[in-house]
Amino acid sequence: MDQTNCDNNVTNDDIHSHSSFKKLAKINGMINDMTIDELRHRLSQLTLEVSGSEDSCRRRLKNHYRNETMKRVFNKSITYYYDIICVVDFEATCDSPQSDDLIQEIIEFPAVLVDVKQRKIVSTFHEFVKPKSTQKLSEFCTKLTGISQSIVDKSQPFVEVLDKFDKWFNSYINNNNIKSYAFATDGPWDLCHFFALTCKIYDITLPSYARQWINIRKVFTNQYKRQQLSLDQMLTHLGMEFKGRKHYGFDDAINIANLLIRMITDGANPTINQEISCHKSDRNRWTNIKCGYVSINHNKSSINSNDSDSDNSTFKDINNK
Incomplete structure (x- = not known):
């Protein structure tokens, strides 16, 4: 041809x-x-x-x-909605069977920056977090994530790790003249559950960049006309293999970023498609957590995005029904 x-x-x-x-x-x-x-x-x-x-x-x-x-x-190339996409995939305290009393607090904070136009990973961030509410990890949690008690014991609390992340992220934005960006996750729960809940534990106002995101499962569905699949299934469909340890946040984030790059190569132009919600009656929620998410359809950058239907006070009682 x-x-x-x-x-x-x-x-x-x-x-x-x-x-x-x-x-x-x-x-x-x-x-x-x-x-x-x-x-x-x-x-x-x-x-x-x-x-x-x-x-x-x-x-x-x-x-x-x-x-x-x-x-x-x-006489021009495709215009993408965002200059960079920040992929996050948190690991949190967990147990099996899951107790209603267990607060799932972030213990691993990885982030991977994807340059959309260049279609490559350009920077990474990775820190472990010392939990506040669950000081001793369950055996199930350690086996699932590979994160030991000694690792979290010598790590910094979430508020300090978040400050490190913000400095790293803002430094890249400013030093590389980034005009637009969005966050991306494999599913909605990393931001609307783990991140929002951990911010509540530390009485931190939820950052504006974490209130809207790209759910890459929805991007995959739209691009390949397939039902929503797991990360493993999406990689397999595209002839890719998971590299590293599953449920280890940094490895998960790298694989999600590589999947995102492949989808962009195949013609996808990812856009923000979900946002956090604590009030809308049609929001999706995890068990009895008040905070959930709703689907949206727009291409605003997180730099200029409006807050969701949740005001700052919402995140002070995010656990309430």
Whole structure:
């Protein structure tokens, strides 16, 4: 299949009839008829990633030709909503069976910055946290996360770790002239449950950047037209493997970041899709926790995002029904 040359002199009036788009439609039809081996061969010729399911390879190849056509017609690259995306995946105190009295407080705080345009990890943050409410970790928690009692005992409390994170994050924002960013998680609970609850324990006002986020499971569903899957299942669908230890927050965050990069490569343009809520009747909640989340659909950056329906006082009784 040959790439097509396109005329750059295009007006808005004749864009839909422009020959480039007619050729793109023809190319898409040819891609639809290609076998998985043909798809991977063509991806390889274009030095693109060849792993993943037949569907993901097909979408990746179509996205390549779409982007190339847009560059030729409009003489510009795709515009992303955010300059960087900060992936977080906290580990918290836990037990099995889970007791209603157990407060799930953050004990590991990892963050991974993804440069969206460059499609690569550009900086990382990683600290363990000494819990305040649950001073002794359960055997289940240690086996699940690999975090020992001695690790948390010698770590700093959440308020100090959060201060370190804010300094690291703001330093990157300021030093790299970042104009827009968003946070991303694998599911909603890292921010609307673990992070919000830990802030409540320390009587810290929930930072504005943590009130809205990108749930990468929803991005995956929209991009590949699949039901929401686990991290392992999403990686498998794209021909990727989990690297490191599962339920170890930093390794989880790295794998989520790599998944996010692959989705962007395949044509996704992630946008904030969930926000924290403590008042809306349709919010989703974890057990009896007052705080939950609702789905939203907009592309505002966390830098300029408005607060959710929750005011600061909400987070002082976040545990109440």
